[in-house]
Structure formats: C-alpha cells, structure tokens
Amino acid sequence: MTQRTLESFIRSHPSSDGDGVKIRRLALFNQRQADPFLMLDELVSDDEKDYMGGFPPHPHRGMETLTYLRKGALIHRDHLGNRGEIRSGGAQWMSAGKGIIHSEMPERDLGGLHGFQLWINLPAAEKMCDPKYRDVTAEEIPVVTLNDEITATVIAGEWNFEEGQVTGPLMDLSASAGYLDLFIPAGASIALPVNDGERAIAYVYQGALSTGQTLPDKTLLVYSTQGDEVTLKADSDSRVLFLTGQPILEPVAHYGPFVMNTTEEIEQAIRDYNSGQFGR
Numbered sequence: 088m089t090q091r092t093l094e095s096f097i098r099s100h101p102s103s104d105g106d107g108v109k110i111r112r113l114a115l116f117n118q119r120q121a122d123p124f125l126m127l128d129e130l131v132s133d134d135e136k137d138y139m140g141g142f143p144p145h146p147h148r149g150m151e152t153l154t155y156l157r158k159g160a161l162i163h164r165d166h167l168g169n170r171g172e173i174r175s176g177g178a179q180w181m182s183a184g185k186g187i188i189h190s191e192m193p194e195r196d197l198g199g200l201h202g203f204q205l206w207i208n209l210p211a212a213e214k215m216c217d218p219k220y221r222d223v224t225a226e227e228i229p230v231v232t233l234n235d236e237i238t239a240t241v242i243a244g245e246w247n248f249e250e251g252q253v254t255g256p257l258m259d260l261s262a263s264a265g266y267l268d269l270f271i272p273a274g275a276s277i278a279l280p281v282n283d284g285e286r287a288i289a290y291v292y293q294g295a296l297s298t299g300q301t302l303p304d305k306t307l308l309v310y311s312t313q314g315d316e317v318t319l320k321a322d323s324d325s326r327v328l329f330l331t332g333q334p335i336l337e338p339v340a341h342y343g344p345f346v347m348n349t350t351e352e353i354e355q356a357i358r359d360y361n362s363g364q365f366g367r
Contacts, residue, residue, distance in 0.1 A: 088278065091287060091314035093298055095120060097307040099129065099290075105191075106140025113290070113307050116341050120309050121288060122334040123262035125150060125206035125346060129292055129305065133199035141192035146365055147183035148356045149214040150346040151207040151261050154179045154191070155242055155268070159200035165189035166366070169220060173202075176225025178242050180257050182209070184216040186359065186366030203292075203328065207261045210335050211348050218366070219259075227256045237277050240268040244331065247280050262332035269319070269327045271296075276320035281310075285331045287317050294325030 097118065099111040111129040115121040132138055138159075144166070154161065155178040162172045163179065166188040173179045181187070193200055209216075229241045231253050239248070243257035244265025255266065263285075271277060271294075281287045287310040289296075297320040298308070310317050312334075319327060338348050345356040359365045 088316040089314040091281065091310040091312075091317050093308055094311050095309045096302055097121075097309065098303045099127075099305045099307065104128070105142035105145075108140055108142065109137040111305055116339055116346075120286075121307075122286060122336065123208045123264065123332045124286070124288065124330060125208050125339070125341070127206070127290060127307070127328075128204045129290075130203070131201045135195065138193055138200045139195065142190060143192075144188050144190045145344055146186060146188045146360050147181075147344045148186045148347070148365075149183065149352075150209055151180065151182045153205045153207065153243065153257070153260065153264075153266065154181075154202060155205075155266070156200075156202035157268075158198065159202065160194040161191045161202070162194065163189055163191045165218075167218070171220065171222040173222065174225070176228065178223045178228065178257065180221045180223075180243075180260060182216070182219040182261070184209070184214070184218045186356070187218040188365065205266070205330070206346070207264050207332065208335050208337075208339065208346060209261050211337055213261070214347060221257065221259075223256045229253050229255065233277055234275065236272055236275050238270040242266040242268065260332075262335055264330065264332035267329040269329055271319060271321040271325045271327060273321055273323045273325075276318055278316050278318045279329060281315055281317055281331055283315060284312060284333065286312065286334055288330050289317070289319060290328040290330075292326055292328065294321060294323040296320060296325055296327070297322050
C-alpha cells in the first residue's frame with residue numbers, strides 16, 4: 088500500500104448562519120484541493136441561545152447537503168410539502184438540484200446540539216435535476232470497531248477495512264462521496280483505504296492527530312491524491328470526520344446558497360428565486 092501525504096491544512100473559523108446559529112465554518116469554494124467538497128459547518132453548543140433560531144426557509148440550487156447529527160434534533164420542511172427529521176446519530180442527504188426552499192429547525196430541551204453540514208458539489212450535468220431527499224436514522228448507520236480500539240461510524244460510501252467490507256446507507260452522493268465519523272483513542276492509528284484519484288480530507292473536531300507539526304484546533308487536513316491509503320494516528324483521544332470523493336474538476340461560481348459553474352447561471356438563479364419560478 089502507498090501512503091498519501093498531508094499536503095495542507097485549513098482552519099475552521101467561528102461564524103453564524105440562519106437566525107443567528109453559531110457555527111464553525113470551513114468555506115472551501117475556492118479551495119481546489121478540496122474538490123468536490125464546498126463547505127463544512129460544525130454546529131456545537133449546549134446553550135439553546137446559540138442555535139434555537141435555526142435555519143428559517145432559504146433556497147438552494149446546484150449542490151448537495153449532508154447533515155449529520157451527533158446530538159439533538161432538526162426538523163426540515165420544504166416548499167414542495169416534504170417534511171422529515173434528523174435525530175441524534177442520524178443523517179439527511181439532500182440534492183438541491185434545480186432548486187429547493189427549505190427550513191431546518193431545532194427542537195428544544197434535548198440537551199444541546201452537535202452536528203455537521205457538508206456541502207458537496209454537483210457536476211454541471213446534474214445541477215438542474217429534480218431535488219431529492221433521504222433521511223437516515225441512527226439505527227441504519229453501521230458502527231464498527233477497527234484494530235480492536237477505533238470506532239468508525241459509516242455514514243456514506245463503501246469501505247474495505249481489514250475487518251471486512253462495510254457499506255454506509257447513503258450510496259447516491261455526488262462524486263461517489265464517502266463519509267466516516269471516527270473515534271481514535273490516544274496512541275492508536277488506523278490505515279484507511281482510498282481509491283486512486285479520490286480526494287481525501289479529514290476534519291479533526293476533537294483532540295489532535297500526529298502530523299509532525301502543531302496545528303490549530305478544529306482543522307481540516309488535506310491529503311495528496313497519489314496513493315491508496317491514509318494513516319491517521321492520534322496524539323490524544325480524537326474524533327475525526329474522514330471524507331473521500333472524486334474531484335469534479337469544473338469551475339465553481341457561488342453566491343450564498345447557489346452553486347453553479349458561471350456567474351450568468353448564478354444571476355439566473357437569483358432571477359428565478361425573485362420571480363417565484365424557483366425550482367420549476
């Protein structure tokens with residue numbers, strides 16, 4: 088097996104979105120080394136004031152979202168009449184396609200909120216397709232033990248671990264994206280298989296990995312595209328999102344919740360939204 092090398096790192100930064108929801112954000116729209124991934128938000132707080140405003144109705148076009156909750160609950164509704172919910176340990180995939188207007192609102196009295204929303208690019212040929220959803224409960228998501236000490240929650244993709252093949256429930260993500268939530272205890276390490284040409288990135292949201300350099304907390308690690316294995320070793324008890332996907336290699340134009348290939352397509356999305364033709 089050929090090891091991939093750590094090429095760069097990107098630090099998340101405090102921000103807010105929706106109705107004042109506090110988040111840590113990784114904006115990757117202009118980071119070609121992160122293609123096909125566009126953005127990763129971490130929502131984490133035990134104080135309801137930080138998140139109860141939620142995300143009132145807002146539009147999307149041209150991209151997918153994958154929302155994964157470790158703690159709490161979000162109720163989502165859209166302008167087409169769909170309703171669903173994500174609860175602790177569950178996930179939701181949404182392909183916005185040509186347009187969706189939806190809301191994501193938290194529930195009260197659940198002891199806090201901790202989750203992530205990942206944006207994945209859609210290729211030009213799929214940006215104007217019909218929207219799609221899938222909600223996944225915690226019970227549908229495999230949790231496996233690797234190397235007798237590492238816990239892997241397999242949310243998306245097919246993974247060939249030494250212990251055997253494990254398939255996550257979400258297999259229709261753009262760019263054949265894969266998604267793991269890993270707990271790696273201090274001193275432990277894991278070699279993760281990566282297909283040739285796939286992007287591989289890791290978001291360390293708790294603890295620290297051995298990288299040969301001191302990195303800020305809550306940092307995204309970007310690995311080279313050559314090699315078929317990424318090894319993660321923990322300096323302290325660590326929790327890591329590990330993401331893989333095929334680069335789309337197309338121009339990215341974005342404005343708020345719209346992600347297209349050209350400025351003209353962004354302007355058309357704004358016109359469609361303002362004229363009430365959005366998603367039609």
